[in-house]
Amino acid sequence: MIKVYGLLCGALLLTFAGAAIAQDLRIGDADFDGRTFLLDEPLEGVYSNYWSGMRVSGDGSDQTDVHIRSDGKLPFDGILSLNCSAPDGHFWLLGEEQAMGLVPRQAIANAREFFCG
Numbered sequence: 001m002i003k004v005y006g007l008l009c010g011a012l013l014l015t016f017a018g019a020a021i022a023q024d025l026r027i028g029d030a031d032f033d034g035r036t037f038l039l040d041e042p043l044e045g046v047y048s049n050y051w052s053g054m055r056v057s058g059d060g061s062d063q064t065d066v067h068i069r070s071d072g073k074l075p076f077d078g079i080l081s082l083n084c085s086a087p088d089g090h091f092w093l094l095g096e097e098q099a100m101g102l103v104p105r106q107a108i109a110n111a112r113e114f115f116c117g
Contacts, residue, residue, distance in 0.1 A: 028114050035069070038110040047073040051107040055115050060084055065093060066115050068103065076102050084116035
């Protein structure tokens, strides 16, 4: 019982710590992992999703692939391929099934802003 209580308290502390880290960052800043902070998406109650990205290929002129990750209530990990020469052109190389209902448009728009051009 004590172990379960300890685990629950630890999970709550991580949730609040993640939210505090996101509040200290501005969109486009490098986070504690060296990734680009994209969005802190508030969810119900005290929960949120902290979205970040890191370029894995491309130079920001044509096809540029970005590893998108969220830490929070609804974790996500996928590769977003941006067509930087076409407005709004993108597709998912990895994590497509989950991405369609989970990744906020603003996180994708922010990834385009910081990884294209």
